[in-house]
Amino acid sequence: MAVGQAKIKSIGAAQSPLLGFAMFSPAILYIVLVVGAPFLLAIFYAFSDARIGSDSLHFVGLENFRSILQSPSFRKALQNSIIFTICAQIIVMVCANILSIALEKPFRGRGLVRFLILLPWVAPVSLGTIGWKWILDSIYSVITWVLVWAHIVKPYNTPMWLGEPKLAMASVILVHCWRLIPFSTVILLAGRTAIPKEIPEAAAIDGAGFWRTLFQINLPMMVPIISVAVLFGTIFTFTDMTVVYILTAGGPFDSTQTLPSYAFATGIQGSDLAAGAAVSLFLVPVLVVIAYFMLRLAHRAEVG
Amino acid sequence: MAVVETRSLTKVFKEGELGAVNNVNLETREGEFLVFLGPSGSGKTTLLRMIAGLEAPTAGEILIGGKVVNDMTPRERRIAMVFQSYALYPHLTVYKNIAFPLKAQKVPKELHKQKVEWASSLLGIGGLLQRKPRELSGGERQRVALARAIVREPAVFLLDEPLSNLDAKLRLSAREELERFHRRVGTTTIYVTHDQVEAMAMGDRIIVLNKGYVCQFGTPKEVYDDPADTFVATFLGSPPMNLIENGDVIVGFRPEHFRLAEEIKDSAKVIFKFRVENVEYLGAEFILSGLLVGGRADGKKVIARLLLGHEVGVGTTYEFGVPERHLKFFDRSTEKKVPARAITWQ
Numbered sequence: 001m002a003v004g005q006a007k008i009k010s011i012g013a014a015q016s017p018l019l020g021f022a023m024f025s026p027a028i029l030y031i032v033l034v035v036g037a038p039f040l041l042a043i044f045y046a047f048s049d050a051r052i053g054s055d056s057l058h059f060v061g062l063e064n065f066r067s068i069l070q071s072p073s074f075r076k077a078l079q080n081s082i083i084f085t086i087c088a089q090i091i092v093m094v095c096a097n098i099l100s101i102a103l104e105k106p107f108r109g110r111g112l113v114r115f116l117i118l119l120p121w122v123a124p125v126s127l128g129t130i131g132w133k134w135i136l137d138s139i140y141s142v143i144t145w146v147l148v149w150a151h152i153v154k155p156y157n158t159p160m161w162l163g164e165p166k167l168a169m170a171s172v173i174l175v176h177c178w179r180l181i182p183f184s185t186v187i188l189l190a191g192r193t194a195i196p197k198e199i200p201e202a203a204a205i206d207g208a209g210f211w212r213t214l215f216q217i218n219l220p221m222m223v224p225i226i227s228v229a230v231l232f233g234t235i236f237t238f239t240d241m242t243v244v245y246i247l248t249a250g251g252p253f254d255s256t257q258t259l260p261s262y263a264f265a266t267g268i269q270g271s272d273l274a275a276g277a278a279v280s281l282f283l284v285p286v287l288v289v290i291a292y293f294m295l296r297l298a299h300r301a302e303v304g
Numbered sequence: 305m306a307v308v309e310t311r312s313l314t315k316v317f318k319e320g321e322l323g324a325v326n327n328v329n330l331e332t333r334e335g336e337f338l339v340f341l342g343p344s345g346s347g348k349t350t351l352l353r354m355i356a357g358l359e360a361p362t363a364g365e366i367l368i369g370g371k372v373v374n375d376m377t378p379r380e381r382r383i384a385m386v387f388q389s390y391a392l393y394p395h396l397t398v399y400k401n402i403a404f405p406l407k408a409q410k411v412p413k414e415l416h417k418q419k420v421e422w423a424s425s426l427l428g429i430g431g432l433l434q435r436k437p438r439e440l441s442g443g444e445r446q447r448v449a450l451a452r453a454i455v456r457e458p459a460v461f462l463l464d465e466p467l468s469n470l471d472a473k474l475r476l477s478a479r480e481e482l483e484r485f486h487r488r489v490g491t492t493t494i495y496v497t498h499d500q501v502e503a504m505a506m507g508d509r510i511i512v513l514n515k516g517y518v519c520q521f522g523t524p525k526e527v528y529d530d531p532a533d534t535f536v537a538t539f540l541g542s543p544p545m546n547l548i549e550n551g552d553v554i555v556g557f558r559p560e561h562f563r564l565a566e567e568i569k570d571s572a573k574v575i576f577k578f579r580v581e582n583v584e585y586l587g588a589e590f591i592l593s594g595l596l597v598g599g600r601a602d603g604k605k606v607i608a609r610l611l612l613g614h615e616v617g618v619g620t621t622y623e624f625g626v627p628e629r630h631l632k633f634f635d636r637s638t639e640k641k642v643p644a645r646a647i648t649w650q
Binding site for chain 1: 356357377378383384385387388389391393404405409456
């Protein structure tokens with residue numbers, strides 16, 4: 001009898017809208033405070049002349065957007081963001097695929113290798129990037145040292161990894177790939193192990209070799225999971241400023257500036273809050289499109 | 305078409321463990337339908353996978369068409385295999401599924417359409433070519449898997465429990481279809497199953513496997529009527545053969561041979577007192593289970609299969625018997641078949 005009553009009570013509680021709301025509210029509060037409020041503030045600032053250290057605030061309409069669209073630095077940052085994201089995603093996907101194939105079958109020490117591969121993702125991004133800053137340093141670079149030792153470059157004409165625009169961009173992209181590969185590898189590994197073992201076996205019996213099985217069977221079957229990895233990776237790359245900020249701070253001459261780092265440089269370091277807010281709003285359309293595709297994927301996964 | 309042969313084929317998965325397949329020697333005949341029969345863990349699928357080239361043998365040789373194929377990839381062996389799960393490519397249409405082996409084996413593109421149509425019409429799935437596997441029923445999937453297997457006209461067909469995913473009713477019709485199909489294409493076929501009814505119905509010959517060893521290799525009739533050991537005797541037949549220990553032998557007889565004594569015409573027969581404990585009415589027959597009473601076999605549990613037309617009461621003791629020619633004898637320690645001998649039951 002007591003059990004029955006407890007049951008009825010718990011059902012009653014679950015049906016109460018108040019309790020449901022109470023359970024939900026921390027999540028809502030979190031999103032409103034940490035995401036919603038800054039977002040609305042950014043929209044508000046983007047249409048104003050807010051500056052750090054000034055207490056006047058006027059509505060200026062689209063003036064901020066007009067001026068940043070005319071700025072060559074902004075256009076360079078937008079272009080860089082796109083190049084940065086696309087290149088990083090391509091490299092990450094190719095490497096993550098290779099790694100996931102290599103790590104699928106058991107071998108001695110696979111656990112250790114998996115752990116090592118996951119390290120860049122686990123380590124704090126700033127620490128890892130500072131390590132890379134040393135590796136790519138103009139004087140102390142180990143890469144340069146190895147290249148000189150191997151007589152590939154001359155000691156008096158070493159590459160300035162972070163000092164020449166093209167090399168700096170490549171360095172930033174590669175360091176970002178180094179960070180993202182573990183994440184994508186883990187996702188693709190999960191996707192690969194989800195393929196029933198008989199399917200590649202059937203392909204082998206049907207006469208397909210390694211490449212045909214990879215490109216016509218395994219990869220097409222992994223499309224949903226690859227999309228997840230690409231969408232997440234795109235968000236991480238497109239909105240990330242840590243790597244750029246630590247490695248090059250956008251230099252040399254804004255050649256590695258991306259939208260987030262440019263927004264930070266303009267809005268916080270340059271004190272022009274309004275312009276910084278306007279720059280960062282350019283991230284929104286891209287992120288909305290990605291969010292749409294992610295929701296669609298999630299929906300499809302739910303419906304089956 | 306080709307003959308498959310294995311010589312002392314052995315597979316040990318982990319060193320020091322018991323072999324999954326032990327020293328198997330077999331040879332198919334041209335165009336034969338050979339069945340590997342055994343319970344799960346008997347090594348039948350491992351044996352098939354070694355023939356297919358999906359598993360490397362630990363020792364021994366595999367020959368297809370007289371050539372040792374141990375070091376050949378599955379594609380070089382010219383075999384086709386239908387998996388238990390069918391393993392259709394879920395992202396490809398039925399047409400592309402069937403055409404995949406042609407593409408993979410670089411058959412000229414002009415021939416694809418014609419060959420796919422030939423295979424799909426042979427299996428009656430011509431109307432499904434534009435569907436995806438997930439839109440098909442179990443029976444349709446099985447046919448697509450078969451069509452994909454025959455489209456390249458393989459030398460040998462390997463089928464791994466292709467009917468086990470179908471419901472009971474469909475299984476029967478699919479079985480008949482598979483038999484018809486085999487008669488039509490006449491390709492040497494190896495069929496793996498744990499279902500003794502399937503094995504009896506379809507096989508030209510049956511290999512009964514247990515714990516990786518071949519227990520018996522023969523026609524369904526030989527395997528059923530003259531089992532090589534007690535495992536085969538109890539694995540085939542439903543209900544299984546009755547086994548009664550008597551001295552240093554085990555005596556076996558099939559439930560259908562255990563009948564009311566007065567109905568047995570043979571003069572040489574063994575008579576038992578049989579107390580019926582349970583009666584199952586199955587429509588065309590009764591399954592009686594009960595105990596033998598008196599003599600050396602007192603208290604032994606046995607099963608009888610009785611046609612309709614008898615009145616049998618639970619708890620009553622009847623005089624039952626077995627014609628002596630239907631008694632099988634097995635050695636008590638090795639459990640292997642031994643010649644018939646005279647024994648006393650009292």
